Each structure stands twice: as structure tokens, then as C-alpha cells.
Amino acid sequence: MSDNIIIIENLIKQYGKGSKSKEVIKGLNMQLVRGDIFGLVGRNGAGKTTLLKCIAGIVLPNGGSIELFGESNPKKLHISRAKIGGIIEKPPIDEDLSAWDNLKIYAIRMGISDERIREVLETVDLTCHGNAVLKRAPVKTFSLGMKQRLGIAIALLGKPELMILDEPLNGLDPEGIMWFRELVLDLNKQGVSFIISSHLLRELNEVATCYGIMKSGQIIGNITADKLHKSGENFEEYYKRIVGIG
């Protein structure tokens, strides 16, 4: 039995209408197996973020189909999205409120206890800043790295089965990057699947179990880490060959 949690077929997304329209996703096909860490790479403008936005329901596709956790009816997809946590472009944070209040708003929406909020704050290593900072200081006073950690905390709050992370390493310092790598691997062991879009190929190489290379709105290369390893090629070489660089 297939254990695909995402099946995307012939996805089309265009922005604008008429002569000014621009097709960003052009008949894209993709599958994500439960337990995978899918590394999504490609040049700026390749359509990576738009693909993630389509999955998250931020933008609506113009054609094709998206199946999430076995649900393909577009009118019911929102129910499956409760199993997804993520950061797309920037963390969904109200910067005028404190970290605690931001988490509390999401916790109320999902019917989650304060205990779980404390748990995720611990997981993302924000508790070291103290209760006063977390409960009183508005998030706009936080560093970029702290905001990113808070975004990850929000994504983790509902114990998601799938995490969608768009450039998650933005603003993280070297320690933060190492922490993030461990977090991803740890959560993956607990059964969480990932789609991680990043330009940092070497970092992605450390965690991904499969890769998708996007160019001009399509996935032009798709390979598992195992196959890549067996081929003797590293991911950077594979990427260059598929995209046609050097």
C-alpha cells in the first residue's frame, strides 16, 4: 500500500490575468512519502515558494490536483491542512504581541493546552530568554533568529505530521543551524515528514532523504538520497548536471 501523504498531479499556477499573466507552475507532478525529508531546491523564481503556497492553501491553483493525506476534494483540503505546520516566506507572527500571546492564539484555535506551549518553547530553545521576555516583550524586539525559532514553535504546536519550511535557516546563527539540523532529524525519527526549501545545498544534504530540483515551474530532477549515494555523485554535482551548469 502506498503511503503518499502528498500527491500533486499536473499542477498549474499562474499569477495575473490576460496578457499580463505569468505561469509560475507548469504542470508540476510530485509525491511525498510519509517519513521523507524532501529537499526542494532551485533558482530564485523557479516556483518553489508558489508550490509550497499551493500546498498550504495560500494561493489557489489554476489547474491540476493536490491530494493531502488521502484527501483530494478541494472543498475539504482545509481539514487535511490541520496536519501541516510550516513557515512560508516569513513566520506567521503578529510582531506587536509577545511570543507567548502569539503561541496562545494558535493554541486556542487548535484547542491546545498551555503545557504544550511551554513544551514547544523548550523544544525551540526559547525558554532561555526568560518568562519576562517571552510573555511581555513584543516579538518585533526579537532578533531574526528568535523570530524564526518562534515560527518553528508555532508550526510544531499542533504536533504536525508534515512540516513545510521555506528557507528555515534564514537568520539562524551557526549554532542555530546545527540546532535546526538536529531538530529536523529528531522530529523525523518521531514520524514527521518535511518539505524543506533552501538554497543551502550542503545543509540540505545533511538531512534530506530525497530531493526535488525545480526549474521554470517544474520538477526537473527527483532522486532519493540513497540512489544519489549509490551513484557516487554528491548533491551539488547532481544539481549542476540537472540544471545544466558548468
Add this chain to the structure above:
Amino acid sequence: MERLIKANFYKLIKRRETYFLLLLICVESAVSASIPKTGDTMFIDRCNIPLALDVELAFLAVIIFAENYAKGTWYGEFLNGYARRNIIISKLVVYGIISLIVSILAVGIPFIISSWINGGGYPSNWHAILSVFFSKNLFIISVMTLTAILLRKRIITLAVGTGICFFITKISEYLLEPIIPNIVISFTYILLSFIFIMLSIGNFSFQEVQ
């Protein structure tokens, strides 16, 4: 839906602007009812509605709707597993309740002060004032919601929403209310509100939010 409404209330309660707006409406209502104006000797003339109410309702629309576009927080709600229709309806409910509180303050305070200054009493056509006032407020809420959803930008929503509401309500006040029965005006406001709310829900359901 209940959780969405609770979360929206929590957010509003935690924002300082909410308290500032409530305080502002109280002060404004008290001042507008206390200062005698030339020719205003009747009880009903004193018991008027503060002009800045439109701006305050527009500001609430910015906090509840428009800010989500600027802050990129809509998708957080989508990933909580709620349908877009429910998300927008829950915000409308919260906006409606807060606006009702603001409206009650805007009417109640001048009412009490006017009554005190005039040594008791109430306007004979109070029911007409209330029906027009609340239907007008419903109309303002619906216009502000649609404006915030279509225009998305905070300052533009504030300016355009306030402008439209001020313009329409003044036309109604000076041109229509003297000649058309209050019940017809109230009904028209409610009908228009329903149309604008439906347009807001419909538009948001198919909108690219980020």
C-alpha cells in the same frame, strides 16, 4: 468556529490599540454631549453620535482584517485546518461584537450625559434613533470589512473605508433621513450590509492572500 472566535478575541484583548479606541470613544462621546453647540437646545441635539466613530470602526477593521495581509499571518490560520469561510465569518462576528460595544458607548454616554444636563428625560423618538444608528453601524462594519479585504493595505483601508462611510452616512443624514421613513432607511442599510458581507466572504474564499 468557537475556537476561532475565542482566538480573535484573545488577540484583540492583547492589543493596546483596542483599549485606546474604547477610551477614545468614551472621551469623545462625553465631550461631544457636554459642549453646548449654537442652536442645540433640544435634548436630541445634544445626544448625537461622535463624528470620529467611522474612523474608530475603520481602525478596528484594520486590526482585525487588513493587518493579516501586511503581517503575513493568514496562512497560519489556514494551516490550523479551518475553511476560509469560517475564518472570515469568525472575524466578522468579533468585529460585530466589538463594534456593538463601541456603538453602545457612543450612544449610551451622550444619552446619559444629555439626560443629566437636561435634568432627566429621553428623546421621544429614541427607538428611531437606535434603529437607524445600529443599522448604520452594521452598514459601516460591512463596508469596512469589504474595503479591508479588497485593499489590504492598512493606511488605504483606513482612509478609503472612512471616506466611503462618512460620505454615504452624511448623504443619508442630510438628504434622505428628513424625507424617507426611518424604517425604510434602516432596512436599506441592513440589505446593503448583507450584500457587502456576502461579497467579503465570497472574495476572501478565492483570494491570494500572500
